[in-house]
Amino acid sequence: EAQVTQNPRYLITVTGKKLTVTCSQNMNHEYMSWYRQDPGLGLRQIYYSMNVEVTDKGDVPEGYKVSRKEKRNFPLILESPSPNQTSLYFCASSRGVGQGIIEQYFGPGTRLTVT
Amino acid sequence: GNSVTQMEGPVTLSEEAFLTINCTYTATGYPSLFWYVQYPGEGLQLLLKATKADDKGSNKGFEATYRKETTSFHLEKGSVQVSDSAVYFCALSPPNTDKLIFGTGTRLQVFP
Numbered sequence: 001e002a003q004v005t006q007n008p009r010y011l012i013t014v015t016g017k018k019l020t021v022t023c024s025q026n027m028n029h030e031y032m033s034w035y036r037q038d039p040g041l042g043l044r045q046i047y048y049s050m051n052v053e054v055t056d057k058g059d060v061p062e063g064y065k066v067s068r069k070e071k072r073n074f075p076l077i078l079e080s081p082s083p084n085q086t087s088l089y090f091c092a093s094s095r096g097v098g099q100g101i102i103e104q105y106f107g108p109g110t111r112l113t114v115t
Numbered sequence: 116g117n118s119v120t121q122m123e124g125p126v127t128l129s130e131e132a133f134l135t136i137n138c139t140y141t142a143t144g145y146p147s148l149f150w151y152v153q154y155p156g157e158g159l160q161l162l163l164k165a166t167k168a169d170d171k172g173s174n175k176g177f178e179a180t181y182r183k184e185t186t187s188f189h190l191e192k193g194s195v196q197v198s199d200s201a202v203y204f205c206a207l208s209p210p211n212t213d214k215l216i217f218g219t220g221t222r223l224q225v226f227p
Contacts, residue, residue, distance in 0.1 A: 004158075031213040042204060042219040043159075050213075090158055094213050102147060102208055104215055106158035 023091030030096030121218035138205035
């Protein structure tokens with residue numbers, strides 16, 4: 001089954017404790033992206049990756065890091081989480097520019113609470 | 116710049132009522148337009164899409180027409196069901212990118 005998986009689904013942590021949210025896709029997609037969803041703000045892009053070893057900032061990258069060492073994985077790293085990073089996070093992937101009509105596939109979400 | 120504006124919710128309807136959720140956009144060039152749906156506790160799923168002016172996207176009884184003259188992509192359904200209760204997001208993708216720019220979402224609640 002084609003899917004994007006994220007782990008963990010729920011996470012409660014404390015300010016300053018480094019954490020990683022994993023994301024994996026099994027569709028051989030080139031493009032991957034992280035979003036955060038906040039009430040009244042919709043989804044905002046944090047980082048994206050056009051291919052292995054190619055990453056770039058989205059609209060709200062402050063406080064986050066990513067890496068793309070393998071095509072299927074795109075982890076989101078919070079080196080020193082703060083309460084304003086409490087949010088619902090989504091990973092998404094798509095085939096990539098020039099390969100037809102874009103459809104992004106979304107993971108189930110990770111609800112992060114930073115106290 | 117590129118942006119999407121959609122009507123605030125919640126939209127509350129009785130089953131079998133007609134649904135319209137308004138969406139307008141600002142964009143350079145000719146973006147692709149999308150509606151995504153988020154059911155409770157789940158990620159977003161593509162509902163329908165349109166890639167050029169006057170295209171009509173349709174799926175599961177939902178429709179939206181790409182109107183360049185009014186920069187709109189309103190979502191409609193003739194007869195909603197309780198199972199349509201969800202949050203609906205309008206989005207655009209600028210040409211030659213994989214970037215998606217979302218509206219703030221509209222919650223739809225359908226009661227029996």
